[in-house]
Amino acid sequence: MTNDKIIVPLDVPDLASAIALVDKLPQVTFWKVGLELFTSTGPGILDVLKSRQKRIFLDLKFHDIPNTVAGACRAAAGYGVDLLTIHATCGKDCLTAAAEAVQVGAEKAGTKPPNLIAITVLTSISTRDLAFDLKIPLELPEFALEMALLAKNAGLNGAVCSPQEVTQLRESCGKDFLLVCPGVRPSWAEKGDQKRSLTPSQAIQAGADFLVIGRPITAASDPQLAWQQIVEELNSVR
Template sequence: MNRPLMVAFDVSNQQTALKLAQALGPDGRGKTVKVGMELYYKEGAQILQKLQELGYAIFLDLKLYDIPHTVEKAMLQLARLGVDYVTVHAMGGREMLQAAKRGLVQGAAESGLPAPKLLAITELTSASEEIVTREQNCRLSLKEQVLSLAKLAKDSGCDGVVCSALEVEALRRAVGDDFFYLVPGIRMADDQVGDQVRVATPAMASKAGASAIVVGRPINQSPQPKRAYERYLADWQEGTKEE
């Protein structure tokens, strides 16, 4: 299957990250891990290199959101790290998204590396309808807002979006199949949802048309991460078989 189940390495330091990597298996080839703010801000690029040496593909999830010039220069540096996916906030607007893409392309070309996929954050899976309408003061419904941001991202040169499983089918119809739909907020029916609001099982996300899923606490906080990973992977693959 060429649609990855990404494991979120949302841990506080390199030692814990490498212990988790070892628990998932000594060979990371064929697996993708998400390195987010917590781990990257503590350990920097060296943790990416160590995980890459183990064979893992890297989703570097820093969710850049700043003026276009700053985002462009930041993406230029991130492209030199050899990661596979990076994120930016779609609400930064067209000019910022285009600048992000320029930075990635330039940085990758200068380093002789493939450019990472640029994924735009639509609305976080912790966001609810109330947050969007009352706190963001958005005139659109949550689903309409996600759709609008996804269209903007594609028009601005992004390779895909981060969205919940609940929006994927509508996005595929409106934005197209030639786009990458990454779905976090993945939980089994018997798992605690934590601070996630818009959640789905792996099979549900697969049937909806997700290109990839991200699983965090149910795996990285499990006493048996490999068994948890295999459980989620089986459900994800089962959903794929039923398509």
């Protein structure tokens, strides 16, 4: 189903606001819980979403030494979420430890392991930022590809990337490697702080599996209408 490809972020500060947003958009089947909300509410929001049969993208972007990240992934796997993120830049040893840890954590909790996906390059970072601020000598698409391949070789299930990198990553990483794209903006929406964006239909045609679309829906004057417009746009993709 088309709407299963859209993940809507619960980028709100507290549990009451999160529940209100979920109630406002009952058609949404896949929600993202990020750092702000999880830090505020803990796993309580995950229980709410699971009680409503929603899929969950737990986007905590772990980045630390291998032992610490493995412990965090082992614990997070017990929540029974669908997607979990880790920064590819934490390195191969860390990625490998994390991939093993989610299996152990899920088995201990008696639940299905989450798909562990790597952050390649944040979509708020531009080519200039990568070169001048982070001092990385590679072109941005090349660096994103290297991070995705590192994650795949370490046993991860997929990567988070800009829509503009999807075609290259799909060709290099194969059809079974999940590609999750934030920074997706309908043509009628403002780009905000997303510097490497495509429209929803362009991203799907490029090879994305899931689209993370927040403010064009949640900040719209009529969120349900905005949601429906995006679903209709994706339904037109052949």
